[in-house]
Amino acid sequence: MAQTAGLIQFSGHQHFRHRLVLSILSGKPVRIDKIRSDDKNPGLRDFEISLLRLLEKVTNGTVIEISVTGTAILLKPGIIAGGALTHDCPLSRSVGYFLEPVVMLAPFAKKPLQLTVRGITTDEHDLSVDLLRTVTLPHLQLFGISDGLELRIKRRGASPGGGGEVQFLCPVVKQVKTLNFVEPGKIKRIRGISHAVRVNPQFSNRMIEAARSVLNRYIPDIYLYSDVYKGEESGKSPGYALSLLAESTTSALHCSEAVSQPGVAPEDIALQASRALLSEIKAGGCVDRQHQSLILLMMVLGSEDVGRCRMGEPTARTIQFLRDVHSFFGTSFKIVSAEPLDKECVQLLYSCYGIGYINANRTLA
Amino acid sequence: AQAASSNSRRRKDWTKLIYSSQLTPEEVLAGKEEASVDEEEDDDDGEFFRFKNAPRQDEDEELDSSRTVWKEEDLTKWEDEELLDSIRGLFITGSAPA
Numbered sequence: 001m002a003q004t005a006g007l008i009q010f011s012g013h014q015h016f017r018h019r020l021v022l023s024i025l026s027g028k029p030v031r032i033d034k035i036r037s038d039d040k041n042p043g044l045r046d047f048e049i050s051l052l053r054l055l056e057k058v059t060n061g062t063v064i065e066i067s068v069t070g071t072a073i074l075l076k077p078g079i080i081a082g083g084a085l086t087h088d089c090p091l092s093r094s095v096g097y098f099l100e101p102v103v104m105l106a107p108f109a110k111k112p113l114q115l116t117v118r119g120i121t122t123d124e125h126d127l128s129v130d131l132l133r134t135v136t137l138p139h140l141q142l143f144g145i146s147d148g149l150e151l152r153i154k155r156r157g158a159s160p161g162g163g164g165e166v167q168f169l170c171p172v173v174k175q176v177k178t179l180n181f182v183e184p185g186k187i188k189r190i191r192g193i194s195h196a197v198r199v200n201p202q203f204s205n206r207m208i209e210a211a212r213s214v215l216n217r218y219i220p221d222i223y224l225y226s227d228v229y230k231g232e233e234s235g236k237s238p239g240y241a242l243s244l245l246a247e248s249t250t251s252a253l254h255c256s257e258a259v260s261q262p263g264v265a266p267e268d269i270a271l272q273a274s275r276a277l278l279s280e281i282k283a284g285g286c287v288d289r290q291h292q293s294l295i296l297l298m299m300v301l302g303s304e305d306v307g308r309c310r311m312g313e314p315t316a317r318t319i320q321f322l323r324d325v326h327s328f329f330g331t332s333f334k335i336v337s338a339e340p341l342d343k344e345c346v347q348l349l350y351s352c353y354g355i356g357y358i359n360a361n362r363t364l365a
Numbered sequence: 366a367q368a369a370s371s372n373s374r375r376r377k378d379w380t381k382l383i384y385s386s387q388l389t390p391e392e393v394l395a396g397k398e399e400a401s402v403d404e405e406e407d408d409d410d411g412e413f414f415r416f417k418n419a420p421r422q423d424e425d426e427e428l429d430s431s432r433t434v435w436k437e438e439d440l441t442k443w444e445d446e447e448l449l450d451s452i453r454g455l456f457i458t459g460s461a462p463a
Contacts, residue, residue, distance in 0.1 A: 275443040316390035335379035
């Protein structure tokens with residue numbers, strides 16, 4: 001059944017995860033060369049190797065060839081298998097780095113995925129497990145992926161020691177629904193999770209108070225939850241963070257987060273998170289900026305109908321993602337101003353014709 | 366809102382910038398204009414030609430991360446009361462913008 005489709009080639013280490021995901025979903029082999037070939041320390045990093053191993057586990061029959069120098073890889077995708085899996089992530093990136101691509105693949109697996117990952121649960125580079133749980137997963141629900149979709153945070157692990165553990169449960173779907181999300185609505189509530197591990201639990205409350213001082217002026221419906229993990233559940237390193245999300249009347253979500261830094265007071269961390277949230281709200285649209293690629297991907301895979309979504313301007317990542325999507329699936333988006341008559345409006349309307357991606361793996365079962 | 370508008374520049378043609386331009390994503394966002402490139406030639410055989418190998422700085426590698434990186438000034442500008450008030454209309458408690 002697998003047709004020998006053309007090899008797709010890329011250069012450079014950037015956008016590594018997107019390209020692997022697109023290769024696996026499209027069934028087209030991908031070759032990436034010149035991976036940090038000019039770098040003092042050339043080749044793949046440990047977290048990239050680890051991601052390849054994880055993708056090997058999630059799929060069945062995937063062939064990965066890495067060149068001797070580590071500067072080129074060839075991936076021939078197999079089928080997405082799913083099932084019960086465990087993965088230990090290196091401490092160079094948090095588990096968010098590994099879960100983001102898995103979230104894109106898991107709905108199309110043969111069996112529902114139950115993936116346990118261990119490592120750092122919150123750091124300053126990737127989406128934390130709190131945002132994945134409260135923002136990323138609801139974004140999947142827009143496409144009809146909902147029953148049994150869950151992220152359980154069993155233990156937290158701050159950088160650099162890690163020691164956290166989360167379990168990601170994802171159902172399989174036959175096909176994703178076409179998205180039609182053009183009404184951003186107005187922000188009706190703000191939620192947040194403030195957590196502190198291996199430091200004074202009072203830090204968590206201090207962050208909440210500081211965030212409220214900024215956000216209370218807008219809306220009374222603010223509930224910031226102080227999440228306390230003790231003993232074994234709190235990982236190996238001290239740290240704290242505040243993640244915030246704003247929900248609109250049409251269930252559009254915008255989120256932000258700030259993580260503890262040495263020498264910065266919890267109040268200032270909370271201010272960073274709150275102000276970042278205001279910036280996201282100001283950018284507007286129906287979808288959080290950090291989830292543009294996820295939404296666009298699901299729109300491409302949607303049933304053979306026109307999907308539409310209103311969002312802010314694409315980020316640099318999103319632009320490259322759209323180009324890569326075009327390389328793998330041949331689908332291009334139509335992107336026009338959301339309100340052509342309003343010169344002030346910087347929001348855009350993205351629309352595309354779904355390719356009608358059917359989860360063929362599932363029917364094999 | 367009118368006061369803060371620096372959007373007098375004409376709108377970007379995103380579809381064109383994304384699908385038929387040789388600019389890197391960063392250049393597209395920076396609003397760089399494309400020198401008239403013969404698009405036809407490079408378009409078909411694709412991706413390989415899209416990424417110009419700009420000299421890489423080893424120390425400051427751009428991370429493969431979907432998290433928004435905020436600049437200091439993007440956040441500190443929210444100390445301004447006027448800016449804080451300007452987004453009230455986006456909340457249900459705020460009155461609709463005129």
